[in-house]
Amino acid sequence: MAVDKQKVIARLKALFPKANLSQKRLDAIADKLAKKPADDADDTAIDAVINDFNDVMSIEGIAKDDDRTRTLEAEKQKAIDDARKKAGLDPEKKEEDKVELPDNTPDYVKAILGKMDSISTELETIKTGRVTETKKASATDQFNKSEILKRIPDSVKPNWINRIDVNSEVSFEDQIKGLETEYGELVQLSADNNQYAPAAGGGDPTDVKVDEAVVESMLNI
Structure with missing residues (x-):
């Protein structure tokens, strides 16, 4: 089950002009999303x-980002x-090329060239951090929209909220549904222990009035 990746890219550009x-980012997103619709999916489905x-x-x-x-x-x-020019080196050479600096190269030029690896690492860290922050914000927003989990x-x-794995293949929606189920079970257990349980078929266990301190102690995991 998949659609042509180019169709996904075309719709991405149309929806978010x-x-x-x-192109690298478009390809990456399209590769991921093209697997989800049916082979004959129309624009609406995509x-x-x-x-x-x-x-x-x-x-x-x-x-x-x-x-x-x-x-x-x-x-x-x-x-x-700029550093290569000041050091008398060819600025067109790739930075990965190993170069021998002249003896008279200023210390500040050596320092700049010596920190290139560090800069690359910092760039990747910034990029990864921003993506993670975006995912966490989205997960928190979806968590807070849950009528059941609002009662926590x-x-x-x-x-x-931190139990939502933002890097998991499992969607936020499915993870939140799991938390909702777990919360309902904990509340019902607290109600049973405090003899507040409703009669069989007596309604949603999350509507049971229980000792909040007891529930909080059970939830604090």
Whole structure:
């Protein structure tokens, strides 16, 4: 089950015309999403898959992060080129090329060239961190929309939000459904222990009035 990747890319551009996504990024997103619709999916079905993805990770947010990364990389390359020129080296050579600096190379030039690996690592860290922050924000937003999980005491709610694995292949929606089930079971258990349980078929266990301190102690995991 999959659609032509180019169809997904075309719909991405149509739905998010202001998102300055690189071809590499478009290919990566399309590779992931093309597997979800049926082979004969029309534009509406493809759009639904794209919008579901956008609910989890903002496509325009990804584009902005990529823009910032490209800007940092351009500044990094400019610093490399300037340093090479000042050291009397060919600025057109790739930065990966091992070069022997002249003996009279200024210390500050050596320092700039010596930190290139560190800059690359920092760029990757910034990029990864921003993606993770975006995922966490989306997970928190979906968690807070749950009518069931809203009842979790504020003192332990962060612990439950942190149980959502933002890097998991399991969707946020499915993970939150699992938390809802677990919460309902804990509340019912607390009700049973406190003899507040309703009669069989007596309604949603999350509606049972129980000792909040008891529930909080059970939830604080």
